[in-house]
Amino acid sequence: MKIFRRFAWILWVLLGLAVGYLIPTLQRPPLLLQQDAVVSAVAPQTYTSTFNKDLGGYIDIQPKTEVKSLLIFYPGGLVRPQAYEWLGVALSPLGIRTIIPMFPFDLAVTDQNRAEKLLDAIKPEVPVLMGGHSLGGAMVSSFLADHPGKASGLILMAAYPPNGKDLSRQKLPVLTLAAEKDGLASMSDIDNSLKLLPPSTQKVVIEGSVHAFFGRYGPQQGDGLPTVSRDVAEQKILSAITAFVQQTLGN
Template sequence: MRRALLLLLVGLLGYGIGIAQPYVLRPALVAGQDAVSDAPSRAAVVTVDDVGGRVLSIRPEGRDARQLLVFYPGGLVRPQAYEWLGRALASRGVHTVIPEFALDLAVIDTDRADGLIAHYAGGRPVVLGGHSLGGAMAAGYAAKHPDAVAGLVLLAAYPPNDVSLAEASFPAVSLLAEHDGVADPDAVREGLDRLPRGSELVVIPGAVHSFFGRYGPQAGDGLPTVARAAAEADIVEAVASYLDALR
C-alpha cells in the first residue's frame, strides 16, 4: 500500500510539473524572428534593454521618434509576438517598447509603465496600448495616470468593469477582430462606455484574436476569413491613423 501511494504521489508530482512547466519556463526573448513585414519595417532599430526587467525596444532608424508607445502583451504571450507591429509603426515615427512580465502576465505588474515612461519618453507624448489581458491592464494604468498618458490603444480588449476613463482628456481607439473567439465582442463594444468621449471602435474584417500578435493559433479562437497579412495591414492602418490624429 505504501509503495502504491508513493508511486501515485510521484506520478501526480510529475504530472503537475509537466502541466506547470510551460507557464514557469517561458520561451527566450529573441528579437527579429518572424517580425519583418516589408523593407521599412526591416529598417527599424530593435534592441532588448534592461529597464526594471527586459524590454523589447523598437525605434525608427536615423531619426527621432515623435511618440512613445508602451505596449502590454496579451496573457501568456511573449513580447516578440508584437515586434511586427512596433516595426511597422517605427517607419511612421513611433518608438514602441514592449516589456516582459513575470509569467508573461501583465496583471502581475500593472504599473510597469512607470519606469518605462521615465526611461524612454524624454518629453515625448506617451500612448499606452495592449492586447487582450494586456490591454485591460493598460486601460487600468491610463485611468490611474491620466496626466502621464496622451492616448490608449486597445487590441481585442476593454477596461475592467471597475475602471472608467470617461473623464480622460484623450480619446482612445479599440480594435475588434471580426471573428474573435477569445475576447467577447459584446464586452469589447460595451467597454466603449468606459472609454473617453470621442473614442472609436474599429472592426478588423475577417480577423481573429491571434492575428494581433504573431504567436500562432489560439485555443477557442474563431476562424479567419482573410489572410493574416491583410488583417495586419488593417491593424497597422487603424493604429497609425489614430496615433497621427493625436499629434
C-alpha cells in the same frame, strides 16, 4: 491501507498534471529578436530593434529618423514580447518609438505599473501612447485608470478595462480594435466595455480576423477561425492605428 494508497495515487496524478501544466508557464521560450518581425514595406536599415535588460527587460524599436512619439505596448497573457515586434517595426516610419516590456511569466498582471517605471527612466520629450493586447490591454487600461494624464492616447487590441477601472471621464483618445472572428474577446465583450471608456472612443472591427492575429505567436486555443490571411489582418490593424495616430498626434 488500501484507501491510503488510493489517495496517494490520486495525489501523485494530480501533482503530475499540475507540474505538466505549470512547467510551460514557468519556463518561457527564449526571447529572439528579428525572428518574426519582417514588414515588407519597412526597410531593415530604417530602424533599430534591441533588447534592454534594465527595468525588467524591454524591446526597444526606434526609427533612425526623428522620433515623434513613444508607444509603450503591453503583450498579451503568456505571449512573448517579440510577438509584437512587427508592430513596432511597422509603426517606425511614422516616427514612433515602440517599447515592449517583458513581464515575469509573460503576464502583465505581475507588474501593471511598469509603464510608470519606464517613463521615469526614459523621460520622453515626445507625446506618449500606450497600448496592449488582450490581458496586456486590460492591464495598461488599469494603469491609466489609476494614473490619468500619463498618456496622450490608448490603443486596445481585443482588450478592455477590468471591472472597476473606469476611464470614461478622462479626456483620453482611445482606439479599440476588435477582431470579427475572435473566440476569446467577443464583440459583445468589447461593446459592453465601451461604457468604461471615454465617449469619443473609436471602435474599429478587423473583419475576418481572430484574437491571435494581433501578435505573431501562432494559433491560440479557444480562438475563432479566420476568414482572411494574417497579412490582410495586419494591414487593416496598421491602417486603423495610423489613422488614429495621425488624428490624435498629427504625425
